[in-house]
Amino acid sequence: xxxxxxxxxxxxERARDVIPNGMYGHQSVSLLPDExxxxxxxxxxxxxxxxxxxxxxxxxxxxxxxxxxxxxEPVEAAALAQxxxxxxxxxxxxxxxxxxxxxxxxxxxxxxxxxxxxGTDATSIAVVVAxxxxxxxxILYATGTYHGAAPWCTxxxxxxxxxxxxxxxxxQYNDLDSLETAFRxxxxxxxxxxxxxxxxxxxxxxxxxxQEFAVGARxxxxxxxxxxxxxxxxxxxxxxxxxxxxxxxxxxDLSAWGKCFANGHPISAVLGSESARKGASxxxxxxxxxxxxxxxxxxxxxxxHIRESDYMxxxxxxxxxxxxxxxxxxxxxxxTLKQTGPVQMPQILFEDDPDFRFGYHWCAETLQRGAYLxxxxxxxxxxxxxxxxxxxxxxxxxxxxxxxxxNRDAIQPNAxxxxxxxxxx
Amino acid sequence: xxxxxxxxxxxxERARDVIPNGMYGHQSVSLLPDExxxxxxxxxxxxxxxxxxxxxxxxxxxxxxxxxxxxxEPVEAAALAQxxxxxxxxxxxxxxxxxxxxxxxxxxxxxxxxxxxxGTDATSIAVVVAxxxxxxxxILYATGTYHGAAPWCTxxxxxxxxxxxxxxxxxQYNDLDSLETAFRxxxxxxxxxxxxxxxxxxxxxxxxxxQEFAVGARxxxxxxxxxxxxxxxxxxxxxxxxxxxxxxxxxxDLSAWGKCFANGHPISAVLGSESARKGASxxxxxxxxxxxxxxxxxxxxxxxHIRESDYMxxxxxxxxxxxxxxxxxxxxxxxTLKQTGPVQMPQILFEDDPDFRFGYHWCAETLQRGAYLxxxxxxxxxxxxxxxxxxxxxxxxxxxxxxxxxNRDAIQPNAxxxxxxxxxx
Numbered sequence: 001x002x003x004x005x006x007x008x009x010x011x012x013e014r015a016r017d018v019i020p021n022g023m024y025g026h027q028s029v030s031l032l033p034d035e036x037x038x039x040x041x042x043x044x045x046x047x048x049x050x051x052x053x054x055x056x057x058x059x060x061x062x063x064x065x066x067x068x069x070x071x072x073e074p075v076e077a078a079a080l081a082q083x084x085x086x087x088x089x090x091x092x093x094x095x096x097x098x099x100x101x102x103x104x105x106x107x108x109x110x111x112x113x114x115x116x117x118x119g120t121d122a123t124s125i126a127v128v129v130a131x132x133x134x135x136x137x138x139i140l141y142a143t144g145t146y147h148g149a150a151p152w153c154t155x156x157x158x159x160x161x162x163x164x165x166x167x168x169x170x171x172q173y174n175d176l177d178s179l180e181t182a183f184r185x186x187x188x189x190x191x192x193x194x195x196x197x198x199x200x201x202x203x204x205x206x207x208x209x210x211q212e213f214a215v216g217a218r219x220x221x222x223x224x225x226x227x228x229x230x231x232x233x234x235x236x237x238x239x240x241x242x243x244x245x246x247x248x249x250x251x252x253d254l255s256a257w258g259k260c261f262a263n264g265h266p267i268s269a270v271l272g273s274e275s276a277r278k279g280a281s282x283x284x285x286x287x288x289x290x291x292x293x294x295x296x297x298x299x300x301x302x303x304x305h306i307r308e309s310d311y312m313x314x315x316x317x318x319x320x321x322x323x324x325x326x327x328x329x330x331x332x333x334x335x336t337l338k339q340t341g342p343v344q345m346p347q348i349l350f351e352d353d354p355d356f357r358f359g360y361h362w363c364a365e366t367l368q369r370g371a372y373l374x375x376x377x378x379x380x381x382x383x384x385x386x387x388x389x390x391x392x393x394x395x396x397x398x399x400x401x402x403x404x405x406x407n408r409d410a411i412q413p414n415a416x417x418x419x420x421x422x423x424x425x
Numbered sequence: 426x427x428x429x430x431x432x433x434x435x436x437x438e439r440a441r442d443v444i445p446n447g448m449y450g451h452q453s454v455s456l457l458p459d460e461x462x463x464x465x466x467x468x469x470x471x472x473x474x475x476x477x478x479x480x481x482x483x484x485x486x487x488x489x490x491x492x493x494x495x496x497x498e499p500v501e502a503a504a505l506a507q508x509x510x511x512x513x514x515x516x517x518x519x520x521x522x523x524x525x526x527x528x529x530x531x532x533x534x535x536x537x538x539x540x541x542x543x544g545t546d547a548t549s550i551a552v553v554v555a556x557x558x559x560x561x562x563x564i565l566y567a568t569g570t571y572h573g574a575a576p577w578c579t580x581x582x583x584x585x586x587x588x589x590x591x592x593x594x595x596x597q598y599n600d601l602d603s604l605e606t607a608f609r610x611x612x613x614x615x616x617x618x619x620x621x622x623x624x625x626x627x628x629x630x631x632x633x634x635x636q637e638f639a640v641g642a643r644x645x646x647x648x649x650x651x652x653x654x655x656x657x658x659x660x661x662x663x664x665x666x667x668x669x670x671x672x673x674x675x676x677x678d679l680s681a682w683g684k685c686f687a688n689g690h691p692i693s694a695v696l697g698s699e700s701a702r703k704g705a706s707x708x709x710x711x712x713x714x715x716x717x718x719x720x721x722x723x724x725x726x727x728x729x730h731i732r733e734s735d736y737m738x739x740x741x742x743x744x745x746x747x748x749x750x751x752x753x754x755x756x757x758x759x760x761t762l763k764q765t766g767p768v769q770m771p772q773i774l775f776e777d778d779p780d781f782r783f784g785y786h787w788c789a790e791t792l793q794r795g796a797y798l799x800x801x802x803x804x805x806x807x808x809x810x811x812x813x814x815x816x817x818x819x820x821x822x823x824x825x826x827x828x829x830x831x832n833r834d835a836i837q838p839n840a841x842x843x844x845x846x847x848x849x850x
Contacts, residue, residue: 092448131585164589290450
């Protein structure tokens with residue numbers, strides 16, 4: 001069946017009336033190639049169908065939540081069983097204690113857990129806990145990294161006031177000197193350093209953390225009596241079965257988790273060590289659905305699979321197949337790709353493509369051949385991605401490389417992107 | 426079967442290790458009578474079972490989300506059908522457009538909708554939209570009212586900085602003079618006035634809005650070019666099938682919704698008029714699970730019942746039965762109750778009970794006889810509460826009144842409450 005998008009276009013037309021800009025947030029396709037569908041009808045394993053019934057191998061995994069496959073049976077069964085008993089009741093259920101115990105047992109630094117809904121809830125709570133714990137104000141924040149969409153961290157300035165960030169002080173990721181400088185500037189007033197396990201930002205190559213930086217950040221926090229917050233929302237459980245910086249022997253005081261630990265069911269978490277329990281006990285935060293049992297039951301089952309299954313090895317195998325295959329294809333078609341970050345969370349950009357025109361064209365051609373890649377955001381592999389699925393992706397990308405090569409001189413940059421790219425660079 | 430709480434106590438013991446204070450947020454029982462269970466095993470209709478299998482008529486409805494009954498079949502069927510297709514996919518599903526169209530069609534002022542997870546998301550987005558729309562900073566906020574648990578509004582100061590509230594300016598609810606004074610103080614810099622449809626605060630009588638106040642707030646906003654935000658998170662769809670201030674012919678520019686419009690499935694919303702679309706289009710906000718389809722399918726079905734069923738009349742009938750019955754019982758036992766707010770959202774306090782000792786004792790006695798009342802927070806009626814259920818509540822409360830009367834001189838105030846009450850008053 002030929003690729004079509006008539007139903008999607010009609011829905012986008014309707015959405016423009018009743019949703020600002022037709023869509024908001026990270027799942028808006030306004031900066032994607034024109035062909036990208038905004039609306040989807042279903043998902044199964046690593047496969048996704050848009051509203052026009054085009055089928056894709058989905059390399060975005062819902063922007064992270066899909067870790068074990070859409071509709072993964074054991075997690076869905078646990079969720080259904082809990083939902084039949086009760087979800088958002090007048091108090092939490094036993095699963096909340098079980099989940100807290102389980103999660104804490106898996107994350108070396110953690111002694112306690114709080115559950116919430118959004119990744120932004122988790123990072124924002126961690127910041128407030130650090131301030132409550134230390135009685136200090138400053139949060140040291142790596143320039144240009146995403147920690148959520150609240151006023152203290154959202155990447156777009158509209159509606160945000162200088163006071164919202166009065167005590168956010170910026171350093172450069174992987175640059176210990178800049179972190180030391182920030183500590184010196186805020187002598188005695190640093191509540192916490194916040195960092196992602198690695199740099200996973202839009203429109204940029206991903207950057208691995210240097211061990212020296214991770215270790216040094218921990219030492220600086222200890223020296224100055226500040227807390228270290230590791231923002232695992234995006235990368236958590238895709239790099240490791242525990243804390244992402246455990247490989248460096250670096251333990252944060254607080255960690256923020258979200259997206260995938262209930263395999264798509266809505267829940268996020270703040271985990272903390274004893275060094276942050278007092279602050280967590282003093283502050284007040286809550287949400288109408290934070291104590292709901294269904295996502296907690298889903299999380300318990302997902303964490304069990306994280307501990308007991310070979311999901312990680314499957315993700316790595318599949319991710320490596322894709323990276324190696326693309327590397328060969330690019331070379332044979334005369335292109336060079338920048339494939340950065342762990343293979344489980346690939347960022348794929350074209351070398352010598354400052355306005356992203358080749359990457360966009362390549363993704364659009366791939367899309368229409370049955371694989372959903374993202375031209376500027378890191379992607380996500382799930383354990384439902386088999387080597388056969390990756391071969392399907394590679395079949396699509398090979399033809400897409402040929403199309404880019406053929407059209408090379410005629411390809412224009414994306415107009416919507418060109419309106420915002422200068423501001424982003 | 427006699428009321429017991431051994432299993433609950435054991436779970437609370439375990440929770441103290443792995444959850445700050447053993448529990449956080451509005452569902453913590455730390456300020457409730459000692460008998461109150463922290464953990465529940467299931468819910469059905471208006472009935473709730475704790476982990477020791479004690480059964481209650483639940484007058485809290487999950488603190489609001491339960492509008493049509495726990496496990497209400499038509500909503501659960503819609504949610505299950507959507508969940509089987511897909512929930513948190515790489516983009517939204519068709520139900521997002523359908524939900525936005527439906528919701529907007531039901532709320533007079535609204536022309537667009539954004540969906541999120543927490544009530545706090547909705548109020549916080551409304552504030553940022555108002556600032557983005559007007560290019561102004563000040564938010565006029567009624568002293569002592571709850572609009573969520575983010576730094577700009579959370580009721581407890583730990584971890585919160587003065588800058589978080591640098592541009593929050595307070596007025597007195599129902600006091601137009603104080604609102605005018607606030608406008609004068611912030612001449613030309615008021616982005617929005619935020620208000621709840623009525624005052625529904627802990628430890629206080631509820632207060633109905635005066636028409637003069639609602640109309641006057643709208644006029645002051647118009648005069649000064651500010652937006653009016655109505656925070657419907659708690660009261661929405663319990664007072665009216667549309668906007669809660671429509672009865673005054675007062676339309677806000679922005680309204681925040683949450684809790685009950687998907688009958689317990691996790692979703693909240695900001696609705697806006699054309700006067701706020703530009704600001705909503707300019708700001709950036711998002712969440713990992715905000716585009717998930719299952720709660721949207723549940724919301725569409727819940728909104729259909731709100732439009733087409735007699736759910737409202739059922740809530741009012743049941744609420745009135747309770748209020749009238751309690752009034753008679755209190756009189757016959759020699760007590761006076763302060764029953765405030767709409768009967769669908771009753772607040773029930775004892776007259777001449779400054780440290781709440783009688784209310785607490787009465788609630789504890791009622792609890793052990795099979796009805797879950799709250800001694801300091803407003804309660805919620807659902808359409809699953811029948812007159813027979815309310816008679817069961819009244820049977821419990823009648824015996825509880827007798828117990829309070831009998832023990833009157835021996836009743837002591839709650840120790841945990843006494844540690845925090847002075848700071849609250």
